[in-house]
Amino acid sequence: MGKNLLTVKDLTVNVEEKEILHGVNLTIGKGETHVLLGPNGTGKSTLGNTLLGNPKYNVTRGEIWFHGKNITEEPVNERAKMGLFLSFQNPLEVPGVTLSSFIRSAVELKTGKRMRLFEFRKELEKAMEVLQMDPSYADRDLNVGFSGGEKKKAEILQLLMLEPSLAILDETDSGLDVDAVRTVSAGIEAYRRKCGGSLLIITHSTKILESLMVDQTHIMVEGEIVKTGDASLVEEINRDGFGKYEKSLA
Ligand code: ADP
Ligand code: MG
DSSP states (O other): OTTEEEEEEEEEEEETTEEEEEEEEEEEETTOEEEEEOOTTSSHHHHHHHHHTOTTEEEEEEEEEETTEEOTTOOHHHHHHTTEEEEOSSOOOEEEEEHHHHHHHHHHHHHSSOOOHHHHHHHHHHHHHHTTOOGGGGGSEETTTOOHHHHHHHHHHHHHHHOOSEEEEESTTTTOOHHHHHHHHHHHHHHHHHHOOEEEEEOSOSGGGTTSOOOEEEEEETTEEEEEEOTHHHHHHHHHOSHHHHHHHO
16 A cells, blocks of 8 residues: 555445445645545545544445555544544633643553653643643643634644644634634644645635645545546636536536
C-alpha cells in the first residue's frame, strides 16, 4: 500500500437497519489534503463516524485500513491512539470536565505517557493563541455555554494538541463568521506545519479551503462517491451545484 495512510474499500454501512453508505472507496496518502463535498443527508458524517468507529454505524461490507492495518473492527479508542481524529459537526457539551483536562487526558491516552502539567499548559496556551481563544476557556467546562464558533475552535484546539496523522473535519467551518473561518483555517495550517498530518475536510464552503493546498476532491451523492478530481471540482460545484451528479445516479 506504499504511502497510503487510509484505504477504504467497498465500505457499506447501516444505521439502524438502513443502508446509508453503499460501497465507498477512498484512499488518502500521508500528508495529503482531501475534500469531501455532497448535498445534505448524503452520508458524509456517516462516513466520518464510521471511520472513527462509532458503534452506531454498522459496517456490513468492506474494510477500513489505516497505517497498513485493518481497523474495521477496532474500537474508537484504539483508532484514536493510532492517530485518527474526528472533529464533530455538533460538538458535545460535557459538564464537569474542563477543556484543558479533556485535552490533557486525550493526549495522555494517545501517547500513553503522563504529561507534566506545566509543559502541557504552556503548549495549550500557545495553541490557544493561534486560535485567538481567550486563555480562560481552558478552565471552562468543555463546550458548555460555548458559542457555535467557540465550539469549533475548541475542536481545532484538540487537533493542534493531539497531532493526529489523519484529521477528519466535519463541517468545522459551518456557521462561522468570516473572521472565525480565517482563524480556524490558520489553526488547520498550523496543524499541517506542526506534524504534516493528512486531512479529510467535509465542507459546504470554499472559504476554509482558500489557504490550503487541496490534493483531491470527492463528491458523495446518496451514499456513494460518484466523482473524484482535483481542487477545481470545488469551483465546479460552487458554480453548478450537485445536480449533474444526482442525475447520473437516477
Ligand atoms: P450528511 O452528513 O451528508 O449530511 P449524514 O451522514 O448525517 O449526512 O446522514 C445520512 C443519512 O443517514 C440521513 O438520512 C440520516 O438521517 C441518517 N443517519 C445518520 N446518522 C444517523 C443516526 N445516528 N441515527 C439515525 N439516522 C442517521
Ligand atoms: Mg453531516
